[in-house]
Amino acid sequence: MRGPRRLPAEQDPVRPKDSGPVTITVDGESLSGLQGQSIAGVLMGNGRQSWRRSPRTGRPRGVFCGIGVCFDCLLTVNDIPDVRACQRRAGEGDVITTQEASDV
């Protein structure tokens, strides 16, 4: 196994409370995470590392700074463009479109 992964609660020394699932749609595909996760957290928890392309050379982009500074992680949430995935919490039923999908 490679890439990002969410630590399953039963193995977690931090013992997080079970907040229940959250389901979002990303480019038509439904992805689930946990209530309280950021959109980037849900994507990465599902193994996704990139969801955007750089403007000139089309290089893949995902999370880089993780703290809202670099704007690498932008995506569209419920028709609002340019939302930082690392900063925005996933809401139940959020409809996400990534630039990767809209470019194709």
Add this chain to the structure above:
Amino acid sequence: MSEKACQVLIIGGGPAGMSAARAALAGGAQVVLLEAGDALGGQFWRHLPESRKGGEEQVLHHKWRHFNTVQRELRDDPGCEVVLGAHVWAIERPDGGQAPAVHVMVGPPDGADREPRTYLPQSIIFATGGQERTLPFPGWDLPGVYTAGAAQALAKGERVAVGQRVLVAGAGPFLLPVVTSLIRTGATVIGVAEASGWKRLAKGWLSRPWELAATRSKAGELGGYLREMVHHRVPYRAGTTVIAAHGEESVESVTLARLDADWKPVPGTQRRVEVDAVCVSHGFVPRTELALTVGCTVDAHGFVVVDDQQRTSVENVFCAGELTGIGGVDLALAEGEIAGATAAGTQPRASVVKARNVFRAFAERLQTAHGIRPGWQTWPEPGTTLCRCEDVTVGEVREVAAATQARGLRSLKLTTRAGLGPCQGRTCGRNTEEILSSCGLLDPGRTARRPIAIPVRLGELAATTSSQREETP
């Protein structure tokens, strides 16, 4: 739009801001604490959201109990208003000694219909913290290359490990807690590469040991991380760094090389290591954009200049924490307390003034042992990305600089577009400045100067002005 007067307004809810709020309250002031995120704690005490609250979150934290105590105190104190989701986008300073107007959007990050508010404080304390500086190398923009702070945020705030086989590289003691967090989030850390060599580390950390004895809590914090590394047999290599990352769609391996004292790679020392993620942090830069908009004086390194009471060059404006120099949590807590007490018109405790001075000396050691060396400019190739937002390469910037002899950062920025993307040069600014100054372009303009501190949507701006008009009779 609501306008609200207050005595002390604190911007930033990390260790420095929380400490400032607590001290200002103790001094009898009425306090407003603005935090952009939806929880207090900042990057240092980044934690799980209330709904996933961990029973044992202290395993990822230093001074966790202190955080909880202060958070509770601030919540329970009727003199303190904590505003979460508060994004400060502009500060106006009217002439003639009137209170400055701090414009804030309150709501989810990058939301479209946030609530505009304006605060009119007697004093402002900036505690906006720092961000990491990552130096460019071939492949540094591949997915799978993260800042060390991203690895921390995902581990502490999400319980997501950025990879399974992770290398941590860069400079400074702040790499060590990243190792601990990664291990406790289920990742294997295959090593730590520290750019500074043993000689320099010894000079920074082993000279005048009696001074370090005073920073016992710091030593305890770092000692804990070191024990964890030894326990998990994580190799620590000094004088070594990542000079390239390889892969198609994401990182598959990195090239490590030994560095000389100037951080130039030593020929013949390169080797490839397989990884699925690498966390890189070469240092920190202060997040000064708001402090700059009100005119605070900064030093040659871009840190805000403060006096012994944490006062800036601007009347009734204070700064605390990483804005004034990179020194870690203990320094941030001490500076916050001094700023808060002074802003409330009281005397800070003598013991905390002493603590600040001790931890300032620690910050100097940090610079001696780990400060960025100019040899990094030999890592990037001409085709290496410099500005991630606008896809500008190191080679393009050097060429344009040489060809146009463009004087001044701004005209050069317009020609190359470096630093003009959505991040407004936050990520590449320092690196661009250093490359340009070595091309003979010395520009006093710091890339941190921006009229609007965070992106605001046009609709939100329009809403602000129309509601203002309605209020005017």
